[in-house]
Amino acid sequence: MNTKRYSYMEENVNQTEKEMAENEKQNQTGKEVAENADREQTETIRGLTAQQVAERKEKGLWNKKAESATKTTKEIVKSNVFTYFNLIFLVIALLLIGVGAFRDLTFLPIIVANTLIGIVQEIRSKKVLDDLSILNSPKTRVIREGSKKEIPAEELVMDDIVELSAGGQIPADAVVLEGQLNVNESLLTGEADEIVKKNGDELLSGSFVVSGSCLAQLTKVGEESYISKLTHRATQTKEGEQSEMIRSLNRLVQAVGIVIIPIGVVLFIQQFVYAGTPLRDSVTSMVAAIIGMIPEGLYLLASVAMAVSAMRLAKQQVLIHDMKCIETLARVDVLCVDKTGTITVPEMEVDQFILAEDLTKRVYEKDGDTKVYVDVKCGEEQEQKHAQIKGMIGEFAADMDADNATMEALKTYFKPDTLTKIKKAEKVFAFSSKTKYSGIISEGKSYVIGAPEFVLREDYAEYKDRIEAYSEKGYRVLVYGRYEGILDGQQLTEKVLPIAFIMLTNAIREGAKETFSYFTERGVEIKVISGDNPKTVAEIAEKAGICGADNYVDASTLTTDESIAQAVAKYQIFGRVTPDQKLKFVEALKAQGRTVAMTGDGVNDVLALKDADCSIAMASGSEAASQVAQLVLLDNDFSRMPSVVMEGRRVVNNIQRSASLYLVKNIFSMLLAVFSMISMINYPLEPSQISLISMFTIGIPSFVLALEPNKDRIQGHFMTNVLLKALPAGLTDFFAVSSLVLFCQVFGVNEEDISTSCTILVAIVGFMILYQIAKPMTAGHRVLMVGMVAGWLFCMIFVSHLFAIRDISGQCMMLTAVFTVAAESILRYLSKFVEWMRESLLVLKKKIHQATA
Known part of the structure; x- marks a missing residue:
């Protein structure tokens, strides 16, 4: 036993008794002085x-x-x-x-x-x-x-x-x-x-x-x-910060925008100059081809879907600073969370404090087959000393301006009378995440409160077992002691003589267990990153239902970038993490190909939040975190996160399938325009007919589908998925229509009948595609299908003159029916072929990855 340490502590206690006696006299006027302090300052400024x-x-x-x-x-x-x-x-x-x-x-x-x-x-x-x-x-x-x-x-x-x-x-x-x-x-x-x-x-x-x-x-x-x-200088980088979906849509729109003008011009020249088609017909053919190639509602659809998502989330007290985070969070496969403020409520409370000499007297007792620490009995003298130390810690807390959760908990628990007095500390050093302590200099003596591992340093071993016993119960342990040197706000170099140990705790957030379970079930790995003792963090994580909570590491042992990269791949729980390390953890995970979301609430989280693919802050945290984060939970309810993920999945999955509808038209129209130029045949569709088909097979259905719920997990690359769905249908449309046109030419069918037949054929194939994309066929989807077919039939029958629809001959109707049946078979076999190609490419990619790993 270190007798010097405890005799010194008693000396401090005796001195404190005198100070407290003097304080009794000062307390009568202390409150008045405190009330006047602010008034005196504002008189100066x-x-x-x-x-x-x-x-x-x-x-x-x-x-x-x-x-x-x-x-x-x-x-x-x-x-x-x-x-x-x-x-x-x-x-x-x-x-x-x-x-x-x-x-x-x-x-x-x-x-x-x-x-x-x-x-x-x-x-x-x-x-x-x-x-x-x-x-x-x-x-x-x-x-x-x-x-x-x-x-x-x-x-x-x-x-x-x-x-x-x-x-x-x-x-x-x-x-x-x-x-x-x-x-x-x-x-x-x-x-x-x-x-x-x-x-x-x-x-x-x-x-x-x-x-x-x-x-x-x-x-x-x-x-x-x-x-x-x-x-202002940073705005030029915004384009590179777009989400995958918006970036893909932009590229598609830009590519189409470049292609349509030359195709339209060449088609017009071919029709008007070489084929001798009248000017009016040449212009309408060119316009029909261009309208068919323009995805006119696609970008609007994405913008509206994103805006609706932001509104829905706003009603749930979720503020979106950056729209891309809605999509990104739905793609996340790693969620890095802090203990305090995310797993637990931000408010801390002191459960108890133990004098240093009592902590070393704590003994093992048998509890079945387990050894546990129990308190020794304290006499009246020890209780008096306990009260005096409580007053010392209270005065320490009173000297602190810091408004953080830890200091608030100390002020609430210790409640010193000196809170009504003018602060008497000569110097105050607020808590620093670098030094892991806060301190004061009072009457030439230095006192600190901080993490035992960092404050006690080599003397920590004497208390390690006792402290870890508390940490394993989920307590955060702080030590209060006298520093033998003179504090300067830098790393401690002299001994700290411990006076008392303070046990703090946070309550687990309501709904935290269900929220983490939700993410785990959907393949999102949870990693807890905290500045607290790793055993404390692991215990809290286990109570919150986080998988792998027993797989923890002390981040103070991770001294190189290589060790950090290995640790983030191996461990789930990280304790004693510094602000610099938080950023390195995010960078290491991203370097390993992970999509990282991070929660944070402190000033020192800002760099990691900024670097994460998706950053989330609680409104109760620091202003710094709230301003940097892409998404802010205004009611501090982490259980809102599944709703955000659902919105992201709804937006991406629905726009993905709606984009397929638009791309079918683009692929078909582009191929048909090239076919018309090569074959010297007039473009078979008119602009009004393209508009009719688009309205009922693409425009209205795409908006309805884009705004409905969709909980499917996002897989693969956005544009790849869209192309794989659209390609079979676009090719089917082209093969069916081009074949119909050629056969009609052979049988001498006039252009008006060909145009009407093509309109019917493309519309029917469009409804086939809509049926495939709208699966599973729910009651709402059945209503949508029936409504779109009914609307199309109404226009074909009652307002046909607006869309250049004419009565066609029986021969032409028969050809249309034949190619409609053929189109169904072509679509089915092309879809199977494309799916086989996709699976083959995935297998090949996996083999290449295994060979190079």
């Missing part, structure tokens, strides 16, 4: 007057955001109206009007309706998201006219005096007037180092306060601030 604020706003010197999370109404209208394809539609509409083909303008109402739907839906989504963003917008404490108030960061003006504290983001460029901060500038520099800022030092907007507090004066606001200029 009064801040701006209302008139000065108004003048600066008139001059534009207010903290306007560099960019909004959502587009403005004007931008929404512009992006929906002024598109490349709308320009093409305008040109071909003018061409049709020029040749008097007014009947073929039936596509225009559909284009206008698509545009209006897109505008209305995006504006609705914008309103919901903007309202939700206001609730989550950062607030800043500002001193104006001698009083403190909390206002949105956007309402700040130049020269405002603001109060900054741990966890907050610096809203604009500023200079420190009073106090001291540890600042994390990782979002600006990419380095996670903590930088000390003292009086006169410059603070850059976009950085975060790790510890400490200060008063600062704003020097640059709005677009002049550092973060605004940085954001």
Whole structure:
């Protein structure tokens, strides 16, 4: 037993008795002094007057955001109206009007309706998201006219005096007037180092306060601030940050946009110049081919589906900062979570504290076949000492400005009378994730509270078994002790004489077990990353139902990038993780081909959150995490996550199958246009007929299917899946129609009959494809199929003149029936062939991977 340590502790206790006696006298006036402290400070620094604020706003010197999370109404209208394809539609509409083909303008109402739907839906989504963003917008404490108030960061003006504290983001460029901060500038520099800022030092907007507090004066606001200029420069990288689905759709639209113009021009020249077709017929043939090749509603469909998802999630108190995260989360195969705030509630509470000398007296007793630690009996003298140490820890907590969960728990449990007094510590060192302690210097003596492994260092071995016994029960253990050196906020180099051990605990979040079970069942691996003792983290993880909770590692032993890469592939639970390591864990997982989602709630999580494929924050966490994360759970309910995944799967799977419908038309129209050019045969379909077919086999069904529930797991590459579904149908359409045209030519069928026959054939094949894509055939899908067929028949029978539909001969009808039957067989066999090819390629890819592994 180390007698020096405990005799020293008794000396401290005796000294504390004297201090507490003096405190009794001071407590009568302490509260009054505390109430006057803030008033005295604001007399020194009064801040701006209302008139000065108004003048600066008139001059534009207010903290306007560099960019909004959502587009403005004007931008929404512009992006929906002024598109490349709308320009093409305008040109071909003018061409049709020029040749008097007014009947073929039936596509225009559909284009206008698509545009209006897109505008209305995006504006609705914008309103919901903007309202939700206001609730989550950062607030800043500002001193104006001698009083403190909390206002949105956007309402700040130049020269405002603001109060900054741990966890907050610096809203604009500023200079420190009073106090001291540890600042994390990782979002600006990419380095996670903590930088000390003292009086006169410059603070850059976009950085975060790790510890400490200060008063600062704003020097640059709005677009002049550092973060605004940085954001403006960063906008050029946005394209590369698009999700796989949107990126694939963009590439498809761009490719089609490049191809349709030359094909249209060549087709017109072939028809008008070489075939001698009249100008009117040549223009309508060209327009029909171009309309068939344009996926006019596809991008709109994706935008509307995303907007509807964002609205649905907003109603569940889930704020989307970046729309791509809806899709990305549905593709995630690794979810990295923190213990506190995700598995457990953020609020901590002290369960008990034990004097250091009592902890070493704890003995083993048999509990069946298991040895457990039990407390020794304490006499009256020991109880008195216990109360005195409680007062010492209470005074320590009172000296701390830090507003974190740990310190709040200490203040709540120890409740010292000194909370009503002016703080007497000469220096205060807020908790740092690097040093793993917080400390004070009082009357020349240094005291610390922190993680025993880091604070006690070589002396930790003496207490290790006892501490781990508590850790295995899920407690977080802290040590309170006297540091033999002089604290400077850096790593401890001298001995710490332990005085007491504090046991803290967090309650498991309601619904956490079900949420983690949901992810596990869907093939998502859970990895818990925490700064706490790995045994504590493992115990909590096991209670939350996380698979592999007994597979843990102490991250302080992972000193190289190679060891981290091996660990993330092997372990599920990581304790004693530093902020730098969190980022390295994410990077290592991504390097191994994993799609990583990460939750975080602290300033030191921002780099890892930013690097993750999908980042999630709780609104109760730090402002830093909420502003960086792509997705924020406003009600701090992690059980909302399955809903987000479901939305992602709904969007991707439904748009994937709807995109197949559009691509069928594109493949068919492109091949048919090339066939017409080579065979010198007029394009067999008219623009109005293409519009009729598209409306009932693609347009309306695709929107209905895109907005319905879909829980299927996302597999494979988006565009590959779309092409594999669309290719058999597109080829079937082409083979059937081109063969029908050739046979009709042989039997001398006129062009009007050929056009009507092709319309019927393409529509029937379209309904076959819709039937395949709409499987399983639920009641809703049956209603959709019947409704679309009925709508098409109505147009064919009652308004046929609008779509150039004519009565056809019995001979032509027979040919149409024959090729319809043939089309069904062609579609079935082509689908089987494509599926066989897909499976063969997967097997080949797997063999190549095994050979190179």
